[in-house]
Amino acid sequence: MQFYSTNNKDLRVDFKESVIRSLPADNGLYMPESITPLPDSFWENWRDMSLTELGFHVAKQILGDSIPADKLREIVNESINFDAPVVTIAPHTHVLELFHGPTLAFKDFGARFMARVMSYLTEGDDNLLTVLVATSGDTGGAVASAFHNIEGTRVIILYPKGGVSELQEKQLTTLGGNITALEVDGSFDDCQAMVKANFLDRELMEKHNLTSANSINIARLIPQAFYFFNAARQLEEGKEPVFVIPSGNFGNLTAGLLAQSLGLPIRHWIAATNINDTIPRYLADGNYEPLPSTPTISNAMDVGAPSNFARMKDLFGDNWEAMRENISGLAFDDDETREAIRRVKEQTGYTVDPHGAVGILAAEIWHQASPDDETIILETAHPSKFLPTMEEELGKGSIEIPERLACLAKLPKVAHQISNDPKEIKQFL
Numbered sequence: 001m002q003f004y005s006t007n008n009k010d011l012r013v014d015f016k017e018s019v020i021r022s023l024p025a026d027n028g029l030y031m032p033e034s035i036t037p038l039p040d041s042f043w044e045n046w047r048d049m050s051l052t053e054l055g056f057h058v059a060k061q062i063l064g065d066s067i068p069a070d071k072l073r074e075i076v077n078e079s080i081n082f083d084a085p086v087v088t089i090a091p092h093t094h095v096l097e098l099f100h101g102p103t104l105a106f107k108d109f110g111a112r113f114m115a116r117v118m119s120y121l122t123e124g125d126d127n128l129l130t131v132l133v134a135t136s137g138d139t140g141g142a143v144a145s146a147f148h149n150i151e152g153t154r155v156i157i158l159y160p161k162g163g164v165s166e167l168q169e170k171q172l173t174t175l176g177g178n179i180t181a182l183e184v185d186g187s188f189d190d191c192q193a194m195v196k197a198n199f200l201d202r203e204l205m206e207k208h209n210l211t212s213a214n215s216i217n218i219a220r221l222i223p224q225a226f227y228f229f230n231a232a233r234q235l236e237e238g239k240e241p242v243f244v245i246p247s248g249n250f251g252n253l254t255a256g257l258l259a260q261s262l263g264l265p266i267r268h269w270i271a272a273t274n275i276n277d278t279i280p281r282y283l284a285d286g287n288y289e290p291l292p293s294t295p296t297i298s299n300a301m302d303v304g305a306p307s308n309f310a311r312m313k314d315l316f317g318d319n320w321e322a323m324r325e326n327i328s329g330l331a332f333d334d335d336e337t338r339e340a341i342r343r344v345k346e347q348t349g350y351t352v353d354p355h356g357a358v359g360i361l362a363a364e365i366w367h368q369a370s371p372d373d374e375t376i377i378l379e380t381a382h383p384s385k386f387l388p389t390m391e392e393e394l395g396k397g398s399i400e401i402p403e404r405l406a407c408l409a410k411l412p413k414v415a416h417q418i419s420n421d422p423k424e425i426k427q428f429l
């Protein structure tokens with residue numbers, strides 16, 4: 001399978017180049033050159049397949065022969081070694097829990113698959129593959145955990161001093177081995193600028209075999225298509241789900257659109273955002289006007305210029321009407337989100353995190369007009385990752401912290417202190 005740039009369909013590269021380079025030189029995003037629906041033989045028994053079995057068929061259909069079937073099966077099985085259950089919280093209302101991976105957010109799906117794919121693609125290369133990544137929260141933890149002990153790779157993570165929560169910091173700084181954490185005396189924007197400066201140095205990049213684990217990498221998107229199949233198969237036969245996606249950079253929604261292109265029957269998509277509502281505004285009036293992001297309590301969705309918009313446009317042939325026929329956009333502020341966290345707990349007993357709560361609000365609005373539709377809301381992270389907000393709404397001690405997060409508190413932090421000068425990274429390469 002070849003991949004083209006959304007800015008130039010004639011610019012084609014193979015899978016290895018698209019993954020290791022991450023971004024085309026023309027600043028577009030890579031897309032598979034064709035997406036063919038899964039064959040009849042797949043649809044005969046897809047409802048009986050496990051998450052990983054579905055994942056294998058989906059990845060194979062997208063990647064063709066880019067990875068041999070046996071190897072691909074192994075990569076899928078090792079990456080997705082945790083469940084993604086669907087929980088029914090009210091009539092016709094279901095939550096798809098994507099936080100059962102090692103770092104308690106859906107980013108484990110993408111990061112774990114990408115780590116193994118990168119390791120496979122660079123097997124036999126002379127140089128170690130060095131992943132350089134800046135983080136403000138969930139991404140760094142997922143990437144560190146995913147690449148830990150993966151042969152032929154090492155990770156250098158930059159994070160802003162005092163800019164991540166205590167447990168998030170521990171997720172970055174306690175693994176050791178092939179994971180190095182750099183605590184930068186600066187902001188997240190400084191960290192990103194430092195990474196970028198090093199990527200622009202072509203010589204350095206090639207000498208050290210540098211790559212990025214940025215969320216726009218196509219290898220992070222593919223495994224996110226798996227769970228849409230696994231959730232949809234659990235509905236009564238003949239029922240087509242309305243998927244509600246709490247969105248920031250719109251990777252999840254784009255992965256869902258890939259699943260739909262592979263033939264998965266979907267009734268409708270709802271893009272749910274906080275007040276960073278660039279896409280809901282675009283869907284309303286056809287004008288794409290990105291804005292600087294505003295901080296909210298659903299901070300993983302504080303994105304003003306969603307990076308996957310280029311892929312969404314590409315999938316709809318840049319046709320706004322077609323996109324809004326398939327996707328509705330709804331935005332909610334923090335007060336509404338806080339109220340939803342309390343109300344869902346009261347009415348259903350279910351604890352939903354601030355991102356999932358934005359999704360629940362959108363599902364409620366959909367049900368007002370279509371009460372019998374089956375909505376499936378993506379719960380993108382475990383509530384314990386947002387402890388202060390959750391305890392403000394539900395009370396101290398109301399949130400159980402899973403052992404794999406709680407145990408980090410006792411481990412010693414190991415991080416190198418550096419200034420915000422991009423040159424400082426070189427000594428760690």
Ligand SMILES: *Cc1c(COP(=O)(O)O)cnc(C)c1O
Nearest residue numbers: 247248249250251252300380381
């Ligand atoms: C990254 C993230 C999101 C946003 O997902 P996108 O694919 O970028 O739209 C939502 N919720 C949580 C908890 C996240 O970590």
